[in-house]
Amino acid sequence: MFKKTLHAFATAWKGLNLTFRHLFAARKAREVLDIKQENYFEKQEGVTTIQYPRQAIPIPEVARYQLDVVIDDCIVCDLCAKACPVDCIDIEAIKATEAIGKTSDGSVKRLYAAKFDIDMAKCMYCGLCTVVCPTECITMTDNYDRSFPALTDLVYQFSEMTEKEIEEKRAELARFQAEKEAAKRKP
Ligand code: SF4
Numbered sequence: 017m018f019k020k021t022l023h024a025f026a027t028a029w030k031g032l033n034l035t036f037r038h039l040f041a042a043r044k045a046r047e048v049l050d051i052k053q054e055n056y057f058e059k060q061e062g063v064t065t066i067q068y069p070r071q072a073i074p075i076p077e078v079a080r081y082q083l084d085v086v087i088d089d090c091i092v093c094d095l096c097a098k099a100c101p102v103d104c105i106d107i108e109a110i111k112a113t114e115a116i117g118k119t120s121d122g123s124v125k126r127l128y129a130a131k132f133d134i135d136m137a138k139c140m141y142c143g144l145c146t147v148v149c150p151t152e153c154i155t156m157t158d159n160y161d162r163s164f165p166a167l168t169d170l171v172y173q174f175s176e177m178t179e180k181e182i183e184e185k186r187a188e189l190a191r192f193q194a195e196k197e198a199a200k201r202k203p
Pocket residue numbers: 083096099100101102103104105134138139140141142143144145146
């Protein structure tokens with residue numbers, strides 16, 4: 017009986033001790049510190065969270081979050097889609113009949129991006145697509161606080177072509193190929 021009572025008191029003391037320790041530590045909120053500071057993790061004092069979104073903890077420069085594509089700099093080479101391990105990049109290219117223009121790094125553009133969708137619900141943020149891109153137009157941004165009511169809202173569309181433009185470019189290419197074939201058949 018005596019042993020049991022002693023054990024009950026010891027257990028209660030242990031629990032209360034932990035509660036009071038947390039209560040004492042909670043006097044101080046977590047400070048917003050720059051992650052680049054030395055001993056960042058050792059400097060994290062206080063057990064209460066920061067007042068997000070009024071306060072936000074800085075994120076590392078190399079952090080991987082929302083993908084972005086500067087479509088004007090994309091040569092529609094499809095390398096990013098081929099590198100993606102989960103097939104969440106969906107690209108549809110239409111051949112141009114002549115060079116369309118140049119990207120900011122001087123690469124010649126010869127394909128139209130009729131479709132350039134990234135399903136961020138499937139993305140595992142590996143960053144492989146950003147590594148293989150020859151024009152560095154697909155990048156990881158620092159945008160991480162997104163929420164949507166439906167998974168389908170996480171499909172980001174980067175193509176800027178309208179349905180009418182897509183149809184026109186397809187017809188243009190079909191005409192060009194037909195003319196080429198006809199020219200080949202001429203004696
Ligand atoms: S980060 Fe990885 S998973 Fe996400 S789109 Fe790029 S290659 Fe695919």
